[in-house]
Amino acid sequence: MELGIGMFGDLTFDAQNNKFQSPRERLSEMKEQVKLAEEAGLDSFVLGEHHRPDYAVSSTEIVLAALASVTHKIKLSSGVTVLSSADPVKVYQDYVTLDLLSNNRAEIIAGRGSFTESFPLFGYDLKDYNELYEEKLELLLKLNNEEATTWKGKFRAALNEQTVYPRPERPLPVWIAVGGTPKSVERAARLGLPIMFAIIGGMPRQFKPLVEFYKEQYQKNGHDLKKMQIGVHSHTFVCGSVDELLENYYPGYAAQMDRIGTTRGWLPYSKQQFLHGLSPDGALYMGDPAEVTHKILETIEMFGLTRYIAHVDVGGPSHKQLMKTIELFGEKVVPEIRKAMKITVK
Numbered sequence: 001m002e003l004g005i006g007m008f009g010d011l012t013f014d015a016q017n018n019k020f021q022s023p024r025e026r027l028s029e030m031k032e033q034v035k036l037a038e039e040a041g042l043d044s045f046v047l048g049e050h051h052r053p054d055y056a057v058s059s060t061e062i063v064l065a066a067l068a069s070v071t072h073k074i075k076l077s078s079g080v081t082v083l084s085s086a087d088p089v090k091v092y093q094d095y096v097t098l099d100l101l102s103n104n105r106a107e108i109i110a111g112r113g114s115f116t117e118s119f120p121l122f123g124y125d126l127k128d129y130n131e132l133y134e135e136k137l138e139l140l141l142k143l144n145n146e147e148a149t150t151w152k153g154k155f156r157a158a159l160n161e162q163t164v165y166p167r168p169e170r171p172l173p174v175w176i177a178v179g180g181t182p183k184s185v186e187r188a189a190r191l192g193l194p195i196m197f198a199i200i201g202g203m204p205r206q207f208k209p210l211v212e213f214y215k216e217q218y219q220k221n222g223h224d225l226k227k228m229q230i231g232v233h234s235h236t237f238v239c240g241s242v243d244e245l246l247e248n249y250y251p252g253y254a255a256q257m258d259r260i261g262t263t264r265g266w267l268p269y270s271k272q273q274f275l276h277g278l279s280p281d282g283a284l285y286m287g288d289p290a291e292v293t294h295k296i297l298e299t300i301e302m303f304g305l306t307r308y309i310a311h312v313d314v315g316g317p318s319h320k321q322l323m324k325t326i327e328l329f330g331e332k333v334v335p336e337i338r339k340a341m342k343i344t345v346k
Contacts, residue, residue: 232309
């Protein structure tokens with residue numbers, strides 16, 4: 001069982017001056033935050049890719065390479081690499097380089113992407129959303145399993161006995177990120193790839209049929225059950241109390257939900273929605289350390305997880321807030337989860 005934190009690089013919004021903090025400042029803060037995560041004994045750091053004004057990270061591999069230089073043990077993962085609008089050859093080359101720089105700590109978590117800004121930016125048509133992902137995932141996995149690759153597809157120039165350099169010291173770990181699409185779950189299981197469920201709304205137990213479907217298809221396709229890995233990536237924030245959460249964290253969280261919602265036709269985010277997410281059945285893993293610990297343990301048991309990623313920077317909490325939540329997660333939540341699961345830390 002591995003426990004980590006995830007970030008998108010949300011920029012803190014200064015309502016008084018009506019502007020976001022600078023990306024330079026946010027990226028500088030992130031180096032301190034990942035160092036603290038490693039010192040607190042967390043297993044992994046996951047970083048998402050966006051191409052919007054409210055996020056600091058569009059190139060995860062470059063930021064992860066910078067974070068590799070200030071850490072020694074923590075795994076460094078994309079979360080997600082929007083593979084549909086990327087070149088798999090460049091993705092593979094970049095993450096092999098990151099893996100070599102970090103002494104074999106790099107991972108790719110590939111997804112189709114719930115944000116679509118990268119498609120027009122890199123010249124892709126959204127009508128090809130599914131086809132692009134299937135083809136590019138096929139090529140990425142082929143590159144990861146072969147030294148000289150011959151391949152032909154619809155959206156990219158063919159390869160004929162091409163070798164990508166530098167060469168890796170090991171096959172890169174590639175996870176598949178999914179929302180709630182059975183086809184995506186089936187694909188991950190059929191390919192024998194680890195799966196990461198993004199559970200950011202509704203009720204976690206609604207995902208149980210999909211998790212069971214993954215397990216059934218994984219076994220049906222002849223893969224070794226001992227190698228099966230299942231993760232959950234959910235909005236998480238640890239603080240002193242729910243009152244503190246509502247006063248100091250909720251306003252920024254709701255504002256970010258509304259910024260995203262305006263482009264997707266969502267109704268304004270309400271405090272009632274937030275409180276439902278905090279309830280025992282909800283998908284927000286937030287509150288004091290005991291509450292967060294209990295909820296994560298229930299999710300681990302419900303799904304048979306091998307990894308939980310706490311996504312901690314939704315809405316752009318301040319650097320001080322993020323450092324505190326990472327500290328509490330690492331020093332209060334993680335040890336209790338490991339104790340309950342009888343996990344020995346090496």
